[in-house]
Structures are given as structure tokens and as C-alpha cells.
Amino acid sequence: MKIELRYPKVSDAKKFLDILKNPNFKYFSFCPISVEEEIKWIKNCVKNRKNNLEYNYAIILGGKLIGGCGIKIDQHLKHIGEIGYFVAEEYWGKGIATKAVKLLEKIAFKDLKLRRLTILMSSKNKGSEKVAIKCGYKKEGTMRKYRKLNSKLTDYHLYAKVK
């Protein structure tokens, strides 16, 4: 299964929303509430790239949008990027997120010249943890009460790869 990454387009908004509003996305904190909000987010992606804040992509399989991923640049330590990803549920377990991370890495290390990439996930998000392990990220620890998930401060694992 060959996937491609491309920048999100305004016309992707409804599809992104349909994928993200899945109640089985239990350990994912970002869910837009409307197509309008999603369009605003997509439009902001251009500005965010120009300002070296975030580089977000749609995951495309056979011309179809099946997920999203991105790199968020640490604004204090600009050699560091945090990777994030999500895949539509009907495509889970087919290696899509693993492939997306490998493509993101090329962009991050080659084009953006980053030296450290991190992946953070709720300590309960076994699927996401497996993606980080399969891509060769090393566990550096567990950050206790790190981020809010469903309004509750939650422990997050920290995985990283350096170059």
C-alpha cells in the first residue's frame, strides 16, 4: 500500500471532520466541532508553514484522503519537532501510520534539517506506541500528568529519534 503526503486543502475539511469525529479516537485530543472550524484550521496551515510553526499533511491512499499527520516545531528549541498522526478507522492495522511517520522523517531531517523528532502518546495508546517503536523511536520516559485528555491530566510516553 503506497501512501503519499500532501498539504491539506480547504476541500478536505468535511473528510477530515468525518475521520476525526470517531468516538474510537479515545486518546486523541484534537477534534474540530464543525466544517467551518476545520476550514479555518486548514487555511492556517499555510501561515503556520511560513512561520515555521507546523507542517501538516493529508495522508493519501489511491487518491483518497485517509488520515493526517504533521510536525510541530519547538519554538524555543528549533531543531526539535514533534510528530503527530491519525488514520481513518477502516484503515487501522495496515501500516499506514508507520509509513506516514517514515515520510515525515524524510521531510523533517532532510528538508527542515531537524535533529530531534519526538512522538508523544497517552500511556494507554498502545497503537500509537507501537507505531513509534516500529519506526525505531526510543522511549525516553513517561511524563506524568503531562496533557489533558478528556479534561483529565494524563500520563504521556515520550519517544524520540535523533540525527
Ligand SMILES: CC(C)(COP(=O)(O)OP(=O)(O)OC[C@H]1O[C@@H](n2cnc3c(N)ncnc32)[C@H](O)[C@@H]1OP(=O)(O)O)[C@@H](O)C(=O)NCCC(=O)NCCS
Ligand atoms: C494510532 C494510529 C494512528 C495507528 O495507525 P495505524 O495505521 O493503524 O498504525 P500501523 O498499522 O502503522 O501500526 C499500528 C500497530 O499497532 C497495533 N495496535 C493497534 N492498536 C493496538 C492496541 N490497542 N494494542 C496493541 N497494539 C495495537 C497494530 O496491530 C499495529 O501493529 P502491527 O503492525 O504489528 O500489526 C490509529 O490507530 C489512529 O488514528 N488512532 C486515533 C488517533 C491517535 O490516537 N493518534 C495518535 C495520537 S499520539
